[in-house]
Amino acid sequence: MWVLRSVHAKSITRTHGTSSAYFNPPAREILQCSRAKICPTRCTPRHRYGTSRGNSTTFVGAIHTWNLSDSMSTARVVFFGTPDFASATLTEISLTPGIQVVAVVTAPDKQAGRGRQWKTSHVAETAVELGLPVFKPERLRDPGFVKELEALHADLFVVVAFRMLPEVIWAMPKRGTFNVHASLLPDFRGAAPIQWAIALGHTQTGVTTFLLNDRIDEGEILLQSTLEIDQNEPFSSVYERLMRVGAHLAVETIQGLMHLKLTGTAQIMNAEARLAPKIYPPFGHVELLKTLEDVHHRIRACDPIPGASFRLDVTGNERIKVFQSKLLNHCNTMDYKLQIELLISDEGMQLVQGEGVLQIHEIQWPGKRKMDVPTFLRGFRLRGKFSLTA
Template identity: 40%
Template structure:
């Protein structure tokens, strides 16, 4: 069975690597075009491209997925199955091309958390369980019939980065299981609309900068979950002395603060904590605008508040 793999970030590399190590015939790898990055604006290759080139795989980097030249090249690969992991939305002419269809690995237990940021929103919403799902692509994003899923627990201290790494590993294994099942024809499809009512679904839309601003008027646990759910990227933030302060990690205490929400306390040595209506958020890993990321003790040695 010939496979075309589509993906871009590090999350997708683990799945591609798993398919290669099992011995599947990956005849093409589709990934994002190289983009300028950093101060020098040098062209940066995606994590998937770097892996593919290092392993001698055929790489395609179309600007537009409906480009006739790309479509002709994709068709010439004569793939039986297409596999999508953390890529962009595909036009029907692409996902409907191979005879066995196109499958996607999504970082949630579908049908919940459809959308661009399932890992972030699961933690922001205080979930105790997440997971990965494989499904066949259809017209509407993340709505295709489910093939397999696997649950992953979320600890109270986990950040989005921690959950990302756990789901990346579990997802790679689930994807291999799915491709083997499709190859043998031993699988069942479960329509998502049979799993829960749409009115009950939780969603995972793209996160914008305004979503990352900490609102200390909210309960302390909700603020704590926001910080975890946006760490390490795109990162929750507040303002300190009129400068933007990114917060990567924090701890919470549910003791009556006696301060107005957003006010802070510090001993200038070991702690910096912000008041919420029902407790304190004590920041431990931060980055002030114009400075490097550092622990709170190092930060307090270099600034007077």
């Protein structure tokens, strides 16, 4: 017996049984909620796939609005994903007429926190709220799980922020398997495309949908949508905006593939295409960087998590985390061999390098909560100029 109680839907009681070892039976009531509540901002994406970095651009696809119910049967989709970035896409395609999500595949539950409580993924929680069946396989190649997928007779598999699929999975659906990736491929292939685009000071990024193959993020491109990045915009803001763009682009890609209007275009790999490997703690260590501009971009890329940080002689081995920075005086002719120092005064907190000044607006001192700098300085007496230590 499964019971769902939600602020979005009436409480229901529904029995459900299955013999599958991979099936997680959720409540089956679909939430009565509007799309506006899930994705409040509608985007008008510019789709393109650039074959070069100059003015010459080859366009793949265009801005289309297809209504699947007008001309063909409902698209049967299996969705693969784990974090909240993927949940937005799952919600969007589930609420789109003409698309039926027949199953959701996500990571197995994990123990987390001090109490070692079992925690489900964001996608699993969203699937249950939407009344969708959930699979949580330990091994994607497990023959039993593969048979379960085959029995669904899906037209498409949609993948967002999930582990690499084996060929026995991605080659299964007749209309293919596509991934939603948060960069303009072939740039920033890898696990952390948003963080690396910001860290390297890019003013433009976007979302790409591409067909899966046996290489990571190297499949044929279907659609792309560009998004401008503000010079002071943190990771959290870019992440939220790309999440919405990706959800809308996934719907258009499903509709285009079902109408046979989209074909993949091979990625053009060149020396200018950068990678986006998984980030580790040293990614946020700003004392390893040489310029204030690089420090500013790294603070943005780590805001709010994992948080850019540095050490001072007065803090020993403990690290100070900083957030929300802004370049006040950036001199292109600066001698970057000069050391970057922290200036603490009654007026505020700044990182300085020669005549260059980077204002810090939020700080988390070791053992303290995060707070704005003026509030922190009211209870902190230390003043002066301090060198960052490696």
